[in-house]
Amino acid sequence: MAEKSNAPRRKSRREFLRKLGTTGAVSIAGTSLLFAGSKTGNSDKTPGSKVKMLDQNNRLVEADVSQVSPVSVKIDAGYLNKKGRKGLPGRKFVMVVDLARCRNARKCMKACQGAHQLRPEQHHINVLEMYDEENGASYFMPKPCQHCDNPNCVTVCPVDATFKREDGIVLIDNERCIGCRFCIAACPYSARTFNWAEPKDAEKYKDVPYDMELNVPQKKGTVTKCAFSADRLREGKLPYCVSACPNGVYYFGDENEDLVTNGTTRETVRLSKLLKQNASYTLMPELGTKPRVYYLPPRRS
Amino acid sequence: MKNYILLIFFVLNFGFVVNAQEWTVPAEEAEKVSPYIFEDDFVTDGEILYENSCTSCHGTPTENNFMPFSPPPGDPASEQFQSQPDGALFYKIQKGRGIMPVFENILAEEEIWSLIAYFRSFNKEYVQPEFDYGDEVLSELKFDLDFDENIDKLVVKVFSDGEVEEGIDVSAFVVGMFGKFPLGKTKTNELGLAYLDVDPSLPGDKQGNLDILVRVRKGYAIEKATTSMKIAEPAQQTSLIEGRHLWSTGDKAPVWLLVTFLLIVVGIWGVILYIIFGLFRLKKIG
Known part of the structure; x- marks a missing residue:
């Protein structure tokens, strides 16, 4: 019985490895051309005229038309792996959670679970109710990976499956993870979850190459965690949870x-001022983990 | 029970009556067109406004997830919205009806037009009708930027058709990765100069550059540009994975860890080899 249920999985894994060998077959998007400049900019090859474009760090830069040539990038597993390990240079991402505004709408959790192929009981971000039995006081606390x-x-x-990048994001590589769950035991914030069962929509994502920054497709028997939506940050967009929140x-x-x-x-504000003026704190500072997620207290007089 | 059925009937009927009532827009209002050009930046402004003021009832455009009210709020990307002229949408947002709030005193006219620009961004066939500026001539705006280190102020000199002029709106922002940090809003003085405060503690990049977005407005003429200026002190940016830590990758492991590990490995292999060597020697003797 056990052999029977294992058979299709083994086959699919072998197939997957074979596909990895022939890079051409893996690249779903084929060769995507990164065009710098518009159509008119391309035809207008007169040197001296400048085109504006975004560089890898999403900064608007200008270059001479004659210097610009299209780059072909194969979006396969190897490319995604290398990109995921790298991080955005010159950035240090930070999140501030204003507890006074949280009304337990749980839109952040929904957006996150939708993006990362998670089952309803799996959380990269979880909204907890902090309840004081004696006084009956309560507030809601969203808790992503710190x-x-x-x-x-x-x-x-x-x-070496989980690692820290130079932009501060702690990511996990499913392909290297052996499912030992040491990291789950080590994390004082319970930020990680384990794929005990086949992930949601496993069939749908079967042939998609693994993107470390999005952490999709998920794999049974590996650990999964919040990635600060590293894929969105690379596009210069806010994380899924952050932009989904209706309460600010x-x-x-x-x-x-x-x-x-x-x-x-x-609304864009100064980080240092926001933290200083609102009595910000981090979770369990006594452990010396130095979280990159700051909290603003739930009530202000 | 009978009462319930009656009540349900009444409620349904009521909904029908309200639905049936057309929301009529005065003809001259419906003909109104936007004096602002619906360009990408304008659409983005509208998108942010929409997410703050409209999403709660109208839902996410194209997804038809608006609240089930009577009359239904509708989806801005739907045919029902897109078939209306710009002026009618403008009027309805401004005046409101029933549970649709009155935005006349909340949003400026420019903001309402930016919302409509956002709605129209979902309609590929939409062509913006031209605004008749009439006697008003759109002046050609130009500006120069400078930073005065002594007073920590950004100086903007505005030329309207080549001349300096008093009272032109100037606003400036620092462009961050995810949003614009406002430096302030002011008007030009009689020399055509506008001064905006820049907090000297704002960190720049490695060269001390800040991306400054300046927006100049006179009537319906708007001019804006982003410039990279050396304003801040060059920042010392350290990588978060610099140095050797217990959590670093293998090639950057702490030296003491590498030494201890190697000593243990060499020690264990040494003992094993010593024993094997000893066994061989025993055999030789025996």
Whole structure:
């Protein structure tokens, strides 16, 4: 019986490896041409005229038309893997959660689970009710991965599957993960979950090459965690949870710029001022994990 | 029971009556067209406004997930919305009806037009009708930027058709990765100069550059541009994975860890080899 149920899975894995060998077959998008400049800009080859384009760090740059040539990028597993390990240079991502605004709408969780192929009981971000039995006081606390600067989970990983990038994001590589769950035991914030069963929509994502930044497709028997929506950040967009919030709970931004943007109102404020003026704190600072997620207290007088 | 059926009947009927009532827009209002050009930036402004003020009832455009009210709020990307002229949409947003709030005193005219620009971005066939500026001539705006280090102020000199002029609106922003941080809003003085405060503690990039977006407006003429200016002190940007830590990847493991590990490996293999060597020697003697 057990053999029977295992048979199709083994076959699919072998097929997957074979596909990995022939890179051409894996690349779903085939060769995507990164055109710099518009159609008119391409035909207008007179040197001296400039075109505007976005570089890898999403900065608007200008270059001479004669210098620009189309680049072909094969979007296969190898490319995605290399890209995922790299991180956005010169960035230090940071999140601020304003607890006073959270009304338990749980839109962040929904958006996250939709993007990362998660079952309803699996969370990359979870909204917890903090309840004080004695006084009956309660508030809601969204809790994503804290993307610590001193991450215990990365320390204990025996196979280098989970790692910290230079932009501060702690990611996990499904392809390397052996499912030992040391990281789940090491994380004081319970930010990680394990794929005990086949992930949601496994059939749909069967042939999609693994994108580390999106952490999709998920794989049974591996650990999964919040990625600060690294795929969205590369496009210069706010994370899924941040932009889905209807109550303006989340601020997200770059510590190097000292600016954070509210996901709902799109209001941009100074990070240092926001933290200083609102008595911000981090979770379990005594552990020395140095989280990159800050909290603003749930009530203000 | 009978009462319930009657009530349901009444409610349904009521809904029908309200639905049946056309929301009529005065003809001269419906003919109104936008003086602002529906370009990408304008659409983005509208999108942000929409997400703040409209999503709760009208839902996400194209997804038809509006609230089940009577009359239904409708989806801005739907045929029902797109078949109306710009002026009618403008009037309805401004005046409101029933549970649709009155936005006349909440949103400026420019903001309402940006919302309509956002709605029209879902309609590929839409061509923006031209606004008749009449006697008003759109002046050609140009500006120069400078930063005064002594007073930490951004200086904007505005030329309207080549001349300096008083009272032209100037606003400036620092362009961040996800949004624009406002530096302020002011008007030009009689020399055509506008001064905007820049917080000296704002960090720049490695060269001390900040991306400054300046927007100049006179009547319906708008001019904006983003310039990279050396305003801040060059920032020392350190990588978060610099140095050797317990959590670093293998090639950047702490030295003490590498040494201890190697000593243990060498020690264990040494003992094993010593024993094997000893066994061989025993055999030789025996």
